[in-house]
Amino acid sequence: MAELSLPAPAKLNRLLHITGRRADGYHELQTLFQFLDHGDTLKLRRREDQRITLTPALPGVDHETNLIVRAARLLQERSGCRLGADIALTKRLPMGGGLGGGSSNAATTLLGLARLWKLSVSLEALAELGLRLGADVPVFVHGHAAWAEGIGERLTPVELDTPWFVIVHPGVEIATPAVFGASQLTRDSLPISMTRALQEGPHAWRNDCQPTVRRLYPGVGEALDWLSDFAPSLLTGTGACVFCRLTHEDQADSILARVDEGWHAFKARGRNTSPLHQALGLPRSGR
Structure with missing residues (x-):
């Protein structure tokens, strides 16, 4: 397998409570995450070198700071993998909309490249990497609707209505x-x-x-x-x-x-x- 086309779904916060503020400035939350059957699409093609490319460029987002590129680099670094990828993004979700588009893109990159590069890595390990990229990334990695606490990283799977x-x-x-x-x-x-x-x-x-x-x-x-x-x-x-x-x-x-x-x-x-x-x-x- 040298190429994958994968969804990067949106999420909704069906509930969001703020229960406190930590000394580091982050807020303590309680929230219910649920996915939607709508989102972006990433096409990933394996490269035999370590180069990571992303097309098209997103307006106002530098290549190296894009969460997709950061996720790919982090996975390379932590796994020691010497492969790379050409990644094409079809963007459907509005940026900055509260739908988790960037975090979902990062999670799809982590799971997709782990499959494409044939890495033996657990969801837990990928979620830990994802947390370094953003508090919402782990729920997309674990892939189930969840009750979340902390800054949103402590997850308990739940079954919600699906309207x-x-x-x-x-x-x-x-x-x-x-x-x-x-x-x-x-x-x-x-x-x-x-x-x-x-x-x-x-x-x-x-x-x-x-x-x-x-x-x-x-x-x-x-x-x-x-x-x-x-x-x-x-x-x-x-x-x-x-x-x-x-x-x-x-x-x-x-x-x-x-x-x-x-x-x-x-x-x-x-x-x-x-x-x-x-x-x-x-x-x-x-x-």
């Missing part, structure tokens, strides 16, 4: 440090158990970043208000994407037909097993 979603990006660029640095951000939500969160269900789930993002970025608030006319809506991550949960696909189609021309929107189905793991034929993570 249809409409996801809207209102064309707003959000600076995540500005959100987490805002004085009005809720940082003292009382921790709850995973069992309680799952028992309460979607009608009770919230995102602690949402009030702050509404104040800082009125365009996100407009999208939330508009989407909430159809179904209860929520911010994912720090945004800018917002989403609503729906029972039927035709409901999603009806909403998409009315979306503002200046917004990027799509429908997707929730998935508890990552489309990446399905494509690779991997068993469920044993975490």
